[in-house]
Amino acid sequence: MWKYLIAWFVMLLVAMANGAMRDFTYGQQMDELTAHQLSTVSGVVLLGIVIRAFVRRYPPASGRAAIVLGLFWMALTMAFEFLFFHYVGGRSWAELLANYNVFEGRVWVVVLAWVAIAPYLFFRLFARPASNTLKPRSTS
Secondary structure, eight states, X not given: OHHHHHHHHHHHHHHHHHHHHHXXXXXXXXXXXXXXXXXXXXXXXXXXXXXXXXXXXSOOSSHHHHHHHHHHHHHHHHHHHHHIIIIIXXXXXXXXXXXXXXXXXXXXXXXXXXXXXHHHHHHHHHOOOOOOOOOOOOOO
């Protein structure tokens, strides 16, 4: 399980780098909502690369284990977001919850959904099919 926790820390670093890229580059050239949406797209791509690499290198034992892994990573991500940005970043609970309002164009939930389902999708993509060779029947 440690390898999957380490993978989540790698994803955390990638997500923070993605946010920094947004804040220090294109985020200064466009409105905040558009920058958020673009950052969501780049986040999905970058996190997909990390998840793919870890699932390929350390495949879960089963499809069910891959689903549990994705839900674990999603829960860690949400816990980090709320706890860190509230207690360390000083953001209000209302401000943090506003990031989940898809009716206002906030698409952060796409990242969470991707983190939850990507391990299973990559597990299925890289799973080796069982041998379908038929053994000849003996006719005795």
